[in-house]
Amino acid sequence: MPSVLSIGDAIIDAVELAPGKVEYFPGGAALNLAVGIARLGLISQLVTRFGADRHGFLIERYLREEGVRIFNPANVDFTGVALSRRKNGEPTYEFTPVMFRRRIAFTSEVLAAIGTASAVAVNSFPFDDARQADALVAALRQATGLVIIDPNPRPRLINDMAAFRRGAEKAMAHSALVKISDEDAALLYAGERKAAVTRLFHLGVATVLHTHGADGASIHTKSGASVSAGAAPRTSPIIDTMGAGDATLATVISFILRQGMPENAGAWRDCLQEAMQVAGATCAHAGGALMLPVGSSLQSRANP
Secondary structure, three states: OOEEEEEEOOEEEEEEEEOOEEEEEEEOHHHHHHHHHHHOOOEEEEEOOOOOOHHHHHHHHHHHHOOEEEEOOOOOOOOOEEEEEEEOOEEEEEEOHHHHHOOOOOOHHHHHHHHHOOEEEEEOOOOOOHHHHHHHHHHHOOOOOEEEEEOOOOHHHOOOHHHHHHHHHHHHOOOOEEEEEHHHHHHHHOOOHHHHHHHHHHHOOOEEEEEOHHHOEEEEEOOOOEEEEOOOOOOOOOOOOOOHHHHHHHHHHHHHHHHOOOOOHHHHHHHHHHHHHHHHHHHOOOOOOOOOOOOOHHHHOOOO
16 A cells, blocks of 8 residues: 655644634644545655644644554654634634744654655645755655655744745755645745746656645646646535645545556546545535545545
């Protein structure tokens, strides 16, 4: 069975769904991706950093229950917390100080896991830290499978956007697939969709997954394919859009590893439509965890 190694944040999402009512969920983009991969029936592993505190124990228990193998080298810091408030389902974030100190340790065990994974996916990483970015790039050289980068910039979490872009581009130059959102393009490339895709192709990226919020998503390949899919028809109210992008990426990775890299527009359209169905189901629930559409054939693949 294909395996995916996710690298990045595992934190606590403190979600204020109504004024004064806060619920706590294990979250972070990399954690959401890793859980999504597991729920889609693939072997899932996560390289991250969280503390030996009550929030960290909650994250660890959750990941083990979801069947995700954890690489979490010893850490004396606390677990990061992101407080998010909602307006029309869209989140805005505030971060605890520890989030600005987050580091990933690339131990020999982690390097071995990178070398054997079918895919390595980096999702939410401190790219503005030059040492961390260089360490990641060196580690990715061990990869023999598909390398995927989702830079996932969060403005309130980045001290130097230019440094973040430099670090992210170093990593993206070693990837086959990059996922960006319209918001990411605005932050990194002045909001120009075409310019963002062209820049990524110039770095050597072969495939760009571009998400457009309520307008769905598109795939662009260096070989010339360009395919779009609209958001799935809504069957229930939108509760929270926080995990939509991670659910989209997890579904695309799963599709590629199960069926091979799509070679034509029709196959890419099938891939995107499947991803939009999963993203839609995810938005109908609070928190960032991937949810499978009711009655979908995807449920037969999922881990019990």
